[in-house]
Amino acid sequence: MLYNKLQDISEEEIDSLLNRGGELTEVKSQVEPILTDIRNRGDSALNFYTKKFDGAEIEQFEISPEEIENAFHKIDEKLIRNLKKAAENIRKFHFAQLPEKLWFIEIEPGVELGQKFSPLENVGAYVPGGRASYPSTALMTIIPAKVAGVKNVIMCTPPGADGTINPLTLAAAKIAGADHVYRVGGVQAIGAMAYGTETIKKVDKIVGPGNVYVTTAKMLVRDKAEIDFPAGPSEVLIIADESADARMVASDIVAQSEHDPQAVSVLITTSDILAKEVKDEVIRQSAAAKRHEIIDKSLENSAILITDTVQSCIEFSNRFAPEHLEIVVSDPESVLEGIENAGSIFVGSYAPVSAGDYASGTNHVLPTAGYAKIYSGLNINHFIKYLTIQKITKKGLENICDPIISIAEEEGLYSHADAVRLRFDH
């Protein structure tokens, strides 16, 4: 783990922190042939790659409603209650994001303009399942799609070597309202959803996170299906001062590191003492963690940086554009004000990333690798489109006929001008 004053780190070190996501281009050559094969051979290629990468022989990719129903009997009732509680908060938050169904304004007399929205029809949700299983991601991807009104939401997730899916992921799919669930993951699942196969119907848009292979595949199928954004290996950046609790800060670094060897965590702080304490705590907590092998690898990509001012923490964070940003300082509001790029922001010691990962209600599908500079985390807008409307009276058209006719003629599009003129010819 890099540990240094920000001003003393090398250009190369800065570059590796800021220009993350190089892995996405590195695996492109491995991902492309798989996608081509899925496109050409459909289900039989799905079988081939599921055997190759997940070790599973699959007879039937779609999981039947009975199998999903049975999953509920395999899960502790309390766990189901907790899943439902998380689902309720996620649903409430995304309902609050819904825009007005229909609105109009009078731009000038006789010219009424409006907007309505309408949901996408077919959406595919990718729910990861390689190094961990992600029932929470089933909630995070399917619930907003359903709140937006998407008719057909399919979910794909990788099977274990025995061909089964974690019952809690199946229960989450059902609670969230998935219409079809398939046991297929990785690049092959993204290809299947983008191109369609004999059993998996092509979708209009694919959402959901995944490792570098999945994320690269999503970026390569955009000519056939829209995607949300690159949501790859997890990241957290924490801005903290001397008021922060080192144990808590370290726990959030270790938590995000356990997702993937390629996960990245950064603490940037104005306090030498906190930096040292967090470093010691990270070593202590990661040694005791169940997934310490993944965590240790991830920590190799991570950093603790010391700066003189909170302002330089803010500037670095904006350049880094983290997936998750934690603000643990005595005056969080002033930091919040300066933040321009971050997937999701967690304010104060009692807002760990784990809260948003599972149950507070915000979405945990968020842009990584610096893509928070240009994309928002998953939200209602990813599942709807806006349709503009105009209602114009004869008087209204008269009010705007000069700019229409003169600009159209200047563009050399005389028939556009005539289409207005003839409405006033008697």
Ligand SMILES: NC(=O)c1ccc[n+]([C@@H]2O[C@H](COP(=O)([O-])OP(=O)(O)OC[C@H]3O[C@@H](n4cnc5c(N)ncnc54)[C@H](O)[C@@H]3O)[C@@H](O)[C@H]2O)c1
């Ligand atoms: N950014 C976000 O919003 C967000 C949210 C949740 C999880 N995540 C991330 O999702 C990822 C989940 O990764 P995961 O690996 O556990 O599950 P995954 O489902 O993304 O990937 C597993 C699949 O990867 C494929 N694969 C593995 N090795 C391959 C290879 N060499 N070539 C081609 N395909 C290969 C296999 O098909 C396997 O089924 C983690 O990186 C985690 O940090 C991100």
Ligand SMILES: N[C@H](CO)Cc1c[nH]c[nH+]1
């Ligand atoms: N932190 C992940 C997003 O990077 C989401 C997640 C799911 N489960 C646990 N965490």
Ligand SMILES: [Zn+2]
């Ligand atoms: Zn997490």
